[in-house]
Amino acid sequence: MKILAIESSCDETAVAIVEDGRHIITNQIYSQIAIHKKFGGVVPEIASRNHVDKLPFVLDNALDDAGMTLADIDAFAVTRGPGLIGALLVGVSAAKAMAYAADKPLIPVHHIEGHIAANYLEHPELTPPFLCLVVSGGHTNLVHVKDYTQYDILGSTYDDAAGEAYDKVARVLGFPYPGGPQIDAAAKTGNPDAFDFPRALSEKDNDDFSFSGLKSAVLNTINAKKMKGEAYRKEDIAASFQRAVIDVLVEKTMHCAKRLGLTKIAMAGGVSANEGLRRAMASAADKAGAALYYPSPILCTDNAAMIGAMAFYDYQTGKIAGLDLAADPSLAIGES
Numbered sequence: 001m002k003i004l005a006i007e008s009s010c011d012e013t014a015v016a017i018v019e020d021g022r023h024i025i026t027n028q029i030y031s032q033i034a035i036h037k038k039f040g041g042v043v044p045e046i047a048s049r050n051h052v053d054k055l056p057f058v059l060d061n062a063l064d065d066a067g068m069t070l071a072d073i074d075a076f077a078v079t080r081g082p083g084l085i086g087a088l089l090v091g092v093s094a095a096k097a098m099a100y101a102a103d104k105p106l107i108p109v110h111h112i113e114g115h116i117a118a119n120y121l122e123h124p125e126l127t128p129p130f131l132c133l134v135v136s137g138g139h140t141n142l143v144h145v146k147d148y149t150q151y152d153i154l155g156s157t158y159d160d161a162a163g164e165a166y167d168k169v170a171r172v173l174g175f176p177y178p179g180g181p182q183i184d185a186a187a188k189t190g191n192p193d194a195f196d197f198p199r200a201l202s203e204k205d206n207d208d209f210s211f212s213g214l215k216s217a218v219l220n221t222i223n224a225k226k227m228k229g230e231a232y233r234k235e236d237i238a239a240s241f242q243r244a245v246i247d248v249l250v251e252k253t254m255h256c257a258k259r260l261g262l263t264k265i266a267m268a269g270g271v272s273a274n275e276g277l278r279r280a281m282a283s284a285a286d287k288a289g290a291a292l293y294y295p296s297p298i299l300c301t302d303n304a305a306m307i308g309a310m311a312f313y314d315y316q317t318g319k320i321a322g323l324d325l326a327a328d329p330s331l332a333i334g335e336s
């Protein structure tokens with residue numbers, strides 16, 4: 001089954017064609033990062049307008065690259081939410097139009113379920129049940145993936161998502177948007193023990209997260225240094241901040257996996273591209289005798305291949321939308 005999928009929930013205009021949920025035929029991404037960079041973050045109205053401008057070209061590129069026409073497509077999938085409402089509407093409207101014109105099913109997909117499904121594209125051996133740490137710009141969750149479309153949310157963030165904390169700290173350090181990869185790179189030459197930043201909610205059996213205290217501690221440290229005229233290395237701040245984030249993510253994930261007796265652990269979302277996190281989680285999983293899975297960096301950040309992968313499993317359970325499908329900016333996981 002060949003599914004053409006569209007992702008437009010934030011600042012990536014993406015179209016992919018995926019076969020049977022596991023095989024990428026084409027994966028086209030137009031990133032708007034260069035456009036939003038000068039504003040220090042995504043401007044929703046500008047994102048929507050650029051989706052309208054670029055989507056027809058990205059779509060043509062995908063069909064050209066695959067050597068296909070719309071007649072070769074068996075179903076159309078689209079991110080229904082969560083995300084920026086104006087941005088989501090562009091993808092939803094396009095998918096509806098194509099499904100109607102080609103008279104093929106329309107499959108609505110949850111963005112975070114898509115991030116989790118990105119793991120299926122490169123790990124044919126990965127099947128549920130497994131534990132997934134979802135860490136993106138908008139979400140931080142520990143999810144028990146009981147089956148392809150059945151989830152238990154074990155933990156969530158009370159405040160900032162992990163990626164959001166990365167982006168805010170990066171901005172104060174003077175790094176361009178998006179800050180996650182910049183901090184990851186700076187941390188490599190920094191001392192992770194230079195500053196002792198807080199690890200929130202670290203008590204046993206608490207699967208939730210909180211990153212706003214950590215973010216404030218970093219900002220206060222930088223401001224205090226500036227006020228006293230003391231020099232500091234950005235690399236040391238980056239490395240100490242990253243160590244605090246990773247310590248919490250790894251400890252909670254491993255604790256959860258042990259409690260549930262899960263020996264397969266996956267990671268998903270933009271922050272799972274973080275090299276420090278990958279290394280630390282791999283070492284912890286290895287010690288615990290668990291298998292660790294994560295997608296290539298290009299499939300960690302927003303893309304449409306992950307939506308095409310998830311759509312295949314949604315379709316098996318009869319999740320098909322009518323032409324009255326509405327985008328839902330705050331769609332809950334398991335409800336697409």
Ligand code: KG4
Binds near residue numbers: 136179270272274300
């Ligand atoms: O999954 P994603 O592309 O979009 C959302 O659904 O939010 O994630 C984007 C987030 C941004 O906050 C970005 O700074 C972060 O992922 N990110 C990283 C890295 N690459 C992207 N954070 C830490 N280290 C990275 N290497």
Ligand code: ZN
Binds near residue numbers: 115
């Ligand atoms: Zn995302």
